[in-house]
Amino acid sequence: MSLHRHHSNRDATIQDAAFDGGLGSIPRHKLPQRTSDAHAALEFVRDELMLDGNARQNLATFVTTWMEPQAVELIQESLEKNIIDKDEYPQSAEIERRCVNILANLWHAPEPTGGADAVGCSTTGSSEAAMLAGMALKWRWRARRAAAGLDATKPNLVMGANVQVCWEKFARYWDVEARLIPLDGATHLTPAQAAAACDENTIGVVAVLGSTFDGSYEPVAQIAAALDALAASTGLDVPLHVDAASGGFIAPFLDQDLLWDFRLDRVKSINSSGHKYGLVYPGVGWVLWRSAEDLPEDLIFSVDYLGGSMPTFALNFSRPAAQVIAQYYTLVRYGFEGYRSIQQRSRDIAGAIAKGVADLGLFTLLSRGEELPVLAFSVSAPNGWSVYDLSHELRSFGWIVPAYPMPEGMAEIDVLRVVVRNGFTFDLAGMFLADLGKSVERLNGKVPDKVAFHH
Numbered sequence: 001m002s003l004h005r006h007h008s009n010r011d012a013t014i015q016d017a018a019f020d021g022g023l024g025s026i027p028r029h030k031l032p033q034r035t036s037d038a039h040a041a042l043e044f045v046r047d048e049l050m051l052d053g054n055a056r057q058n059l060a061t062f063v064t065t066w067m068e069p070q071a072v073e074l075i076q077e078s079l080e081k082n083i084i085d086k087d088e089y090p091q092s093a094e095i096e097r098r099c100v101n102i103l104a105n106l107w108h109a110p111e112p113t114g115g116a117d118a119v120g121c122s123t124t125g126s127s128e129a130a131m132l133a134g135m136a137l138k139w140r141w142r143a144r145r146a147a148a149g150l151d152a153t154k155p156n157l158v159m160g161a162n163v164q165v166c167w168e169k170f171a172r173y174w175d176v177e178a179r180l181i182p183l184d185g186a187t188h189l190t191p192a193q194a195a196a197a198c199d200e201n202t203i204g205v206v207a208v209l210g211s212t213f214d215g216s217y218e219p220v221a222q223i224a225a226a227l228d229a230l231a232a233s234t235g236l237d238v239p240l241h242v243d244a245a246s247g248g249f250i251a252p253f254l255d256q257d258l259l260w261d262f263r264l265d266r267v268k269s270i271n272s273s274g275h276k277y278g279l280v281y282p283g284v285g286w287v288l289w290r291s292a293e294d295l296p297e298d299l300i301f302s303v304d305y306l307g308g309s310m311p312t313f314a315l316n317f318s319r320p321a322a323q324v325i326a327q328y329y330t331l332v333r334y335g336f337e338g339y340r341s342i343q344q345r346s347r348d349i350a351g352a353i354a355k356g357v358a359d360l361g362l363f364t365l366l367s368r369g370e371e372l373p374v375l376a377f378s379v380s381a382p383n384g385w386s387v388y389d390l391s392h393e394l395r396s397f398g399w400i401v402p403a404y405p406m407p408e409g410m411a412e413i414d415v416l417r418v419v420v421r422n423g424f425t426f427d428l429a430g431m432f433l434a435d436l437g438k439s440v441e442r443l444n445g446k447v448p449d450k451v452a453f454h455h
Contacts, residue, residue: 120286
């Protein structure tokens with residue numbers, strides 16, 4: 001028998017077990033009994049994923065949807081590394097340490113005494129980072145109350161109704177009252193609102209540097225000043241946390257004179273998302289504290305590290321090192337000027353889209369991409385269709401543009417939001433505006449005209 005015609009029993013079993021391609025044989029709720037051919041399994045799953053949206057046309061997400069091939073190669077080479085296993089992967093641990101110190105420098109953290117490292121760690125994302133920061137606020141407040149012999153059973157956290165849902169999760173999971181302040185004439189928390197909501201049970205105030213609703217910065221410096229005044233007049237010393245999930249990788253490069261970070265003494269911790277404007281694929285966030293005393297020792301655990309010990313304070317244990325390594329790649333690859341150029345281009349494109357939207361004369365812009373590269377707009381006057389109808393119409397062109405109500409205090413306003421990220425070009429922006437015009441004309445029941453795009 002010729003060699004190419006011979007099949008072992010094992011090969012025959014695998015071939016016979018391959019899916020027949022019929023829809024009924026694709027497993028959905030039960031593990032299949034037999035092994036399938038690797039290529040067939042690949043194609044089945046790949047075909048399913050064809051129904052997902054095109055990431056380049058996804059104007060809903062803040063999450064990075066494009067990285068350079070070299071970064072992808074580095075991620076591929078690092079997929080098996082476990083960031084928590086610092087004994088087996090000491091250089092990955094060293095890279096995480098370097099990233100923390102680079103961000104501490106970028107966010108103007110005070111220089112640690114005695115040559116120590118900055119205080120912070122990587123996380124799976126900004127939500128985990130927010131949990132850690134919130135825990136530190138609660139632990140420090142509880143310790144202060146206990147030292148004073150006061151009740152510590154009713155903690156609260158002050159924040160605007162525009163915060164990301166992870167803060168509501170934190171409050172529920174860790175038994176903290178979420179004092180969500182309704183919006184009142186602004187799209188975010190105001191300094192007066194923040195100070196007025198604080199009392200002796202307030203563990204901290206959260207200020208958002210880049211709202212997910214419209215991309216606007218909250219006035220962090222003014223909120224800090226209001227809390228300083230509160231401390232001077234009442235003795236209530238309320239720490240400030242900055243949720244810089246997106247703005248932490250925008251403001252340092254485009255708004256260098258803006259005071260929002262550790263230059264403000266009131267700011268005790270900052271979280272940011274490496275997989276948003278940090279330019280890394282999903283799976284990495286960062287949380288930093290002003291100093292070691294702002295991170296309670298009760299939250300720190302030691303793991304073996306090359307015969308010694310290494311502190312860890314993340315919620316997750318085993319998790320990929322690949323995205324941390326990819327973050328280091330982007331920091332080394334782009335440097336300050338590269339990040340500045342990339343983020344400025346995104347902001348410029350967002351501004352151009354905002355101008356195109358305004359030129360249609362049908363919408364009211366709540367933001368124009370002048371802080372985060374994000375714009376939000378509502379329909380100016382009743383015309384028989386809503387932002388939800390327009391969102392649906394845009395989907396027919398492949399564009400994913402979310403429509404939603406604003407937070408409490410502005411909930412009567414429904415908006416569309418466009419997020420511009422690295423990889424989205426002026427050419428794509430022109431295509432989007434053209435399709436936006438066509439969608440409006442369809443909804444109006446008219447023949448679409450050509451929409452001009454000014455770059």
